[in-house]
């Protein structure tokens with residue numbers, strides 16, 4: 102990036118009273134505009150007057166365990182396998198999750214929260230934070246991804262774009278994030294998974310750009326607030342409407 | 354040329370003419386496609402006897418090809434694929450159309466470099482950069498670098514002119530340490546064209562360790578990979594050659610990016626024996642490249658078109674654009690890639706303080722991005738609405754591929 106520093110080091114600004122957002126391994130897991138999820142959470146928190154501290158933790162650094170929200174992005178096979186190894190060795194994400202931190206993971210990052218996944222034809226161990234495992238599908242899933250979100254989460258439908266070769270099988274310990282109406286998601290019928298304050302999705306890149314209500318859910322989980330002051334989401338609403346009209350036109 | 358190749362070449366020319374006459378594009382692809390059907394070796398036949406330079410990379414290859422062709426033109430006739438048809442069919446068309454020329458400078462799609470190296474046996478290959486592009490179908494950056502490297506190892510006699518500022522390019526141009534003894538080390542000339550985009554080279558392609566950067570320098574923290582000392586360097590508004598002489602470069606093309614492209618062109622031309630002093634004035638003759646940088650005056654607005662296809666080229670476009678009202682247009686049709694996630698890989702902050710207008714099929718994706726970025730903007734439905742929405746004077750237009758073509762068509766302007 103030309104003007105935003107590539108990596109902000111822990112301990113810069115913020116403090117105990119601010120919302121701490123950690124972006125895990127942007128040097129490995131940042132293939133599809135993943136920075137967007139951090140920027141969107143930061144902005145939506147600041148607009149509500151919350152002080153925010155964003156921390157980018159490179160894969161050769163220790164993960165802080167006391168942050169409020171952890172973000173995992175997408176990545177290619179090699180970086181995904183390497184990222185999983187380093188996260189397992191670090192141990193920090195497991196501890197943070199056990200302490201009740203929010204974890205939001207996308208695509209490759211979502212897969213590595215499960216028990217196992219495939220990268221470059223090899224089965225790799227995941228972090229085993231979510232009861233799911235991933236293998237290879239018959240074809241790459243590339244295109245729009247949409248569907249109704251688990252009603253218990255109280256969110257409008259998921260709108261996104263997916264690009265992955267994996268298929269994910271959910272165990273009894275997790276719930277699907279959504280029922281697929283367009284696209285593949287986990288397996289053509291369900292998409293994503295969640296348990297407690299851990300949530301993963303194949304809606305890759307900045308999933309929160311097209312799903313501001315999902316961003317607010319993560320912020321509510323992190324702060325414990327039941328409700329957040331509403332924001333002007335004119336442009337996100339128009340984007341969602343335009344995408345949903347485009348999908349309807351294809352279905353005709 | 355064998356008879357079969359002769360026939361194929363002449364059919365290729367005829368088909369291109371027919372395609373043009375029928376109003377189906379400029380004929381640069383269709384002719385080559387028919388020619389290759391008749392003789393798959395046609396490209397090799399057409400290439401033989403010419404001294405050839407190939408120019409490849411994610412960004413800047415069309416412009417650098419055009420500047421290089423201008424520079425090599427000092428020596429004689431140069432065949433080139435000036436319409437950006439950069440796959441083997443386009444090369445076949447370009448060479449067939451040009452007839453016999455002593456030189457050729459060909460832009461090559463990075464995915465086809467190995468194949469075109471094989472077919473054309475070039476004298477020089479210029480490697481500009483590698484970064485993410487068209488995420489829903491392009492090869493991974495590290496994999497592209499690996500393919501380049503493997504191809505170059507098979508052609509050790511080719512002169513390589515490569516960008517010292519891009520770790521992926523340097524790695525691709527540096528043969529493996531444990532290469533077989535019968536392979537001579539590759540000859541590499543390094544240039545420094547700068548690199549604004551770093552987000553595809555934080556991890557070393559050789560060993561996986563982090564790459565550190567300080568000022569112009571970069572180095573791997575785990576192995577031998579580091580920035581080589583460049584022989585061609587941009588300095589102020591000119592280029593320093595390997596002898597240390599500085600040459601003033603006056604271009605009609607904007608931005609420091611194009612000064613870097615000019616340095617590359619001079620370095621490639623030098624491999625053919627062209628002295629930079631003889632070539633610089635020719636670089637200034639290039640006014641627009643396939644419609645890019647073209648300026649059009651309409652309703653008192655001086656409109657300039659800049660193409661930006663991927664995050665790295667957006668950063669370059671911000672560098673080229675003047676502080677003036679700016680229209681951004683985004684589509685996500687097939688040639689653009691269907692995924693707009695990359696908008697969040699671009700920091701639009703340099704546009705703060707300018708009047709920003711947005712349009713295109715996917716203007717709302719851009720709207721959300723600019724909103725998050727804190728860049729005020731105004732949405733317009735059409736290009737005409739944009740023109741009337743800005744005061745008389747300069748209007749910069751930055752658009753991705755099909756959005757750019759749409760606006761070009763609207764301006765009714767052909768290269």
Ligand SMILES: [Zn+2]
Pocket residue numbers: 557558559560561562573574575576577578
């Ligand atoms: Zn290394």
